[in-house]
Amino acid sequence: MASPAGRGLMSYNAAISRCARAGLYPRALALFREMRAQGLRADEYTLPPLLNSAALLLAAPAAAALHALLLRAGLASHLHVANALLDAYAKLSLGRAARAVFDEMPRRDVVTWTSLLAGLARAGAHAAAARAYRGMVGAGVAPDEFAVAAALSACAGATALEAGRSVHAAALRLGLAAFLSVGNSLVSMYAKTGALRDARAVFDAMRARCAITWTALIVGYAQNGRGARSLEVYADMVRAGCRPDYVTFVGLLFACSHAGFVDAGRAHFRSMTADYGVAPGPDHYACMVDLLSRAGRLEEAMDLLIDSAELDATVWKALLGACRVHRNAELAERAAEMVWRLDPTDAVPYVMLSNLYSRARRWGDVARIRALMKSRGVTKEPGCSWVGVSGVMHLFHVEDRGHPRASEIYRKLEEMTERIRAEGYVPDTDWALQDEAPEGKERGLAYHSERIAVAFGLLAVPAAAPIRVFKNLRVCGDCHTAIKMVAKAYDREIILRDANCFHHMKDGDCSCGDYCLN
């Protein structure tokens, strides 16, 4: 892009804005330096695209420097500038700085609130994101289609179906439901909260659809154990003349992997480049590694990686997962090494290795991995599960006795175990990770957070309604078996959403076809 050397502030502003829009962020910042060298000062039009560029370059020092500069220039209370600053801090995951900017703002509009909301949702602070949405409405700021889309996405991330429904209702009231972005986020929200029929209904009613719409539905079916449906939707997408993009293929390969469609996965992997000119990225390789290794083709997965130029931690983690399935400790250690080379504080490889050694009963190696983890100061996220009952969330940790109805819950838990034992349940202590006596391991498994949550669900959820349990990590294999049997023994539908996918459990079967497990 031509440099507007020698011209005035407005030419620079226009050029910087064009660069930022075109994704030429370093160029935008370079133009700013050039502009200052000529003695020109940034104004309220210069700063927003610069802040945006700094954020998207993940250049926190640049953002802080721009912050100092705009304070000196007296632009801190300019609404556009403050909004851009808030959003930059949010995009840089500097939550405290973002919050401070927000708190200091003398005026806030729908953009301010949307930046805050989206930033909180990105950071995984779902409850705070929900508060931001209510705060916006409470402050008398009417949500627009951007705000509604962001709010729905936050609901999806929190798997908060009821909150999502109420935002949907608000969107209808405000006349925003016909926006493509709102439709897209509705499809995704309903699919991610397990309400597939609603997702489909919104999809069918949409007047216009884009690749995002189709991708949301493809992924939705895959996450809910309906991989064959995902492939049908993809076929419809192509038939409708909509061009699949990078993300569509991630979703499609994810669907193939989840459903165990090896041939279809291989074919689509070839087709993405050959027919659509989409170069495979790390995400696609990770899906393929997952797909091939689950089908027992670890060799083929390795061959694929040798051909690929783009390898990142995602791919190595997928390979690590494959090694766990195949109990291949040597390869797993190598894959873990590769992840650590990129980020030594990533907890995933430690947990995976520890799991693998535990299943092989190699307790010495389990202890070694734990010690390594401790010495490097790495902590893993503690597992927890939660159930919503009439709008109240009940959260449980392992062996949690903090709930007001704890003694009742534990009696139910004992009863659950008795009933499934009578049906032939045998605890699979391979999933108990402690090196301890067998009966201790069984106890540990029986008191996993997901099981406590299910016991509570049996007590507190009306018999006709499905019990919806959420877990922040993946469900363990033993709990998966046990909860399937509980669903049958108590004739209840149990929907367990874990970090990986949905498990619709009914009559002793699960929608994941046990494929999600290792």
Place this chain on the structure above:
DNA sequence: CTAGGGTTAG
């Protein structure tokens, strides 16, 4: 000439 959103995901 300026600010926010919607699809991936281990």
